[in-house]
Amino acid sequence: xxxxxxxxxxxxxxxxxxxxxxxxxxxxxxxxxxxxxxxxxxxxxxxxxxxxxxxxxxxxxxxxxxxxxxxxxxxxxxxxxxxxxxxxxxxxxxxxxxxxxxxxxxxxxxxxxxxxxxxxxxxxxxxxxxxxxxxxxxxxxxxxxxxxxxxxxxxxxxxxxxxxxxxxxxxxxxxxxxxxxxxxxxxxxxxxxxxxxxxxxxxx
Ligand code: GRF
Numbered sequence: 587x588x589x590x591x592x593x594x595x596x597x598x599x600x601x602x603x604x605x606x607x608x609x610x611x612x613x614x615x616x617x618x619x620x621x622x623x624x625x626x627x628x629x630x631x632x633x634x635x636x637x638x639x640x641x642x643x644x645x646x647x648x649x650x651x652x653x654x655x656x657x658x659x660x661x662x663x664x665x666x667x668x669x670x671x672x673x674x675x676x677x678x679x680x681x682x683x684x685x686x687x688x689x690x691x692x693x694x695x696x697x698x699x700x701x702x703x704x705x706x707x708x709x710x711x712x713x714x715x716x717x718x719x720x721x722x723x724x725x726x727x728x729x730x731x732x733x734x735x736x737x738x739x740x741x742x743x744x745x746x747x748x749x750x751x752x753x754x755x756x757x758x759x760x761x762x763x764x765x766x767x768x769x770x771x772x773x774x775x776x777x778x779x780x781x782x783x784x785x786x787x788x789x790x
Contacts, residue, residue: 587614587615587616587668588616588665588668589615589617589618589670589768589772590619590620590621590662590670591619591633591671591673592658592671592673593621593622593630593673593674593675594627594629594674594675594677595624595627595674597627597632597633597673597674598674598760598761599673599674599757599761600673601761602760602761602762602764603617603764603765604617604636604638606765606768606769611765611769612772615769617633617638618638618665619638619641619661619667620633620638620639620640621658621661623642623644623677624642625642625644629674639665643661645677651680652682656682656683659682659683662687668690668772669690669692670687670691670692671768672694672726675693679726684727684728688727689725689777690771692723692724692725692726692768693723693731693733694721694764695721695724695731696756696757697711697719697721697722697731698722698738698740699722699731699732699735700732703731703732704730704731707719708753711743711752716743717742718740718741718742719740719742719743720739721738721739721756721763722738723735723736723738723763723767724736725778727781733778734778734782735790736767736770736776736783736785736790737766737767739762739763740759741755
């Protein structure tokens with residue numbers, strides 16, 4: 587099977603996928619391509635180092651979101667992926683794009699959804715005095731960070747934690763659970779039915 591990964595930045599979750607494909611955590615799968623909206627995303631370098639095709643699509647080359655997303659879908663579909671993985675891809679997706687990949691596109695969001703959709707989740711958890719925070723892997727639907735949650739990992743938040751402390755703790759968990767979920771999907775154990783996630787025949 588094969589996957590396409592969309593990134594905008596550091597790509598540490600991409601790296602976790604690369605490693606998982608190499609060490610067998612994800613079986614019989616290759617990352618066909620990595621696509622970024624940012625030319626300087628370090629994730630592109632990680633992809634090159636792993637011998638993976640990279641594509642940079644500059645937002646400024648397209649008249650609007652629909653045109654950009656259409657071009658991106660064309661690039662993605664050329665690789666015929668079984669699964670599309672959002673790994674720190676920092677753009678809102680058009681309706682058309684989301685519906686084209688509905689049920690075969692995953693995202694990782696750094697909060698215990700439905701808490702803290704959107705940005706600055708770590709800061710918001712700290713400011714709220716949460717003792718517990720975490721990350722969620724979910725199917726991507728029309729609603730921003732609102733698709734069915736598949737798996738979450740919790741981390742503690744300690745009294746004097748900085749945003750950096752919490753980010754590091756959360757990302758460590760993302761790197762563990764995201765490849766796991768991708769593998770479930772690729773092994774046909776996971777699907778989206780009626781906007782709900784189904785794992786091994788059980789509604790989650
Ligand atoms: C991750 O923490 C993820 O939850 C969020 O963006 C971050 C991407 O980090 N969607 P990286 O580029 O994978 O290092």
